[in-house]
Amino acid sequence: MRNHAPFAALIGVPGRWPDTTDHFIDLTWNASSHSAAERGDDFRVVTDGETHTLTGRLQWPIGERFRIGAELSWIQHTGGFMDGIIDTWHDAFGLNEGIRPLLEQDQLLYVLQRNNVDLARIDDDVSGIGDMTVGLSAELGSFQRRAKPGTTSGYFQRIPWRATFNVKLPTGDIDKLSGSGKTDVAVGLGWRSPPKTGAVFRWWADAGLVFSGGIDIDALDSSSQVYYYDTALTWRIVRSFDVIVQFAGHSSLYDESWEILGEASGQVAIGGLWHVTRSFSLRFGFTEDVLAESAPDFGIEVSLIARRW
Numbered sequence: 001m002r003n004h005a006p007f008a009a010l011i012g013v014p015g016r017w018p019d020t021t022d023h024f025i026d027l028t029w030n031a032s033s034h035s036a037a038e039r040g041d042d043f044r045v046v047t048d049g050e051t052h053t054l055t056g057r058l059q060w061p062i063g064e065r066f067r068i069g070a071e072l073s074w075i076q077h078t079g080g081f082m083d084g085i086i087d088t089w090h091d092a093f094g095l096n097e098g099i100r101p102l103l104e105q106d107q108l109l110y111v112l113q114r115n116n117v118d119l120a121r122i123d124d125d126v127s128g129i130g131d132m133t134v135g136l137s138a139e140l141g142s143f144q145r146r147a148k149p150g151t152t153s154g155y156f157q158r159i160p161w162r163a164t165f166n167v168k169l170p171t172g173d174i175d176k177l178s179g180s181g182k183t184d185v186a187v188g189l190g191w192r193s194p195p196k197t198g199a200v201f202r203w204w205a206d207a208g209l210v211f212s213g214g215i216d217i218d219a220l221d222s223s224s225q226v227y228y229y230d231t232a233l234t235w236r237i238v239r240s241f242d243v244i245v246q247f248a249g250h251s252s253l254y255d256e257s258w259e260i261l262g263e264a265s266g267q268v269a270i271g272g273l274w275h276v277t278r279s280f281s282l283r284f285g286f287t288e289d290v291l292a293e294s295a296p297d298f299g300i301e302v303s304l305i306a307r308r309w
Contacts, residue, residue: 001230001248001269001287003295004032004051006077006110006122006177007261010215011253012168012184013228014133015057015071016206024059028303032287032296033082034110035103038260042115045260049108049122050080051296053130065139072171073130075178077122079108086298110177112220119217122177131179135166142194158194163187164208174216181216188228205231212253221255234273242273244285249295259293266290271301281305 002015034047052075059069083105112120140161166186172179188208193199210226232246249266256262271285287299 001246001267001301002030003250003265003267004030004053004299005034005260005265005294005296006047006049006051007112007120008253008265008294009051009075010131010174010177010180011210011212011222011226012131012133012166012180012186013210013226013250013253014135014164014166014168014186014188014208016190016204016230024057025306026055026057026059026303028055028057028283028301029053030055030299030301031080031082032299033080033086035083035297036260036293037103038258038293040258043256043258044111044113045258046109046111047260048103049110050078050082052076052078052080055130067137069135069137071133071135073178074127075130075172075176076125076127077108077110077177078125079106081106082298082300089298112217114219119220120174120177126176126178128173128176128178129171131172132169133166134169135164137162137164137190159191160194162190162192164190164206180214180222182213184210184212186210186228200236202234202236203232205229210250220261223252223255226253227251240275242275244269244271244273244283246271246285247290249291252294261294263294264291265294267295269301279307281307 030053032051034049037046053073055073057071059067061067108123110122140163142158142160168184170179170181170183174181186208188206190206192204193202207229212222212224215222228250230248232244235243237243246269251264252262254261267287268290269285269287274282276282283303285301289295289297
């Protein structure tokens with residue numbers, strides 16, 4: 001799960017690399033709906049539309065402890081199709097509609113203005129290649145030798161640690177809001193539930209720091225350092241199917257006082273992972289914003305995962 005808001009996605013907050021030593025390919029389609037607007041004395045921001053992203057990820061083991069990976073996306077900004085569905089969802093559960101009733105259905109309008117001058121504007125469908133990310137992860141092991149069986153402290157000492165290093169390269173196009181035009185570097189640590197055969201519940205957690213190289217939009221300053229986190233719990237309800245609940249977010253991406261760009265982000269996702277065969281899995285789910293201005297209102301995601309060939 002990522003923040004696919006049009007201006008937030010330009011900063012290289014990394015997605016999570018899977019915990020597996022197998023060769024791994026992940027092809028993910030995401031559709032995120034945005035509906036937010038803000039105006040101040042010298043600025044105006046509107047994000048009304050949808051972002052559709054098709055992302056391919058490849059991971060390859062190097063020995064027993066290290067893995068390298070690469071990721072590249074095709075990004076489309078469009079008016080989309082989900083406004084009516086989201087309105088029905090909000091009505092059914094009594095959720096806050098925000099500014100949705102004031103906006104046209106399924107329109108595309110991304111605007112960033114300062115002093116009545118457009119810094120960025122997209123009001124027609126555009127698409128293009130996104131920024132490429134390359135990564136390296138290293139398994140650091142655990143404190144298992146010190147663990148005492150059957151104790152809480154023993155459980156925590158068996159938790160595996162992992163270090164990650166990611167570089168986002170400027171292969172996208174800032175004019176299409178598919179890339180920042182700058183290079184970002186991210187470092188992080190990851191943890192997961194200790195290995196246990198037949199475990200019904202599993203979890204993971206990641207946290208790290210992004211060193212942003214900036215963004216190719218004049219008069220818009222990105223935060224030089226961004227903190228991120230990602231945590232999830234999986235429940236294997238039958239042998240071939242897991243339920244996944246995930247929560248992820250990050251600190252403010254831009255050095256601005258605006259809520260849409262200058263506030264922290266938080267998203268929750270609920271979905272499932274179907275183990276179709278030993279080599280192929282299908283992951284699907286939907287996302288909802290927790291901090292309403294800085295992340296998409298709603299998103300759906302489907303992934304095809306291949307391993308062990």
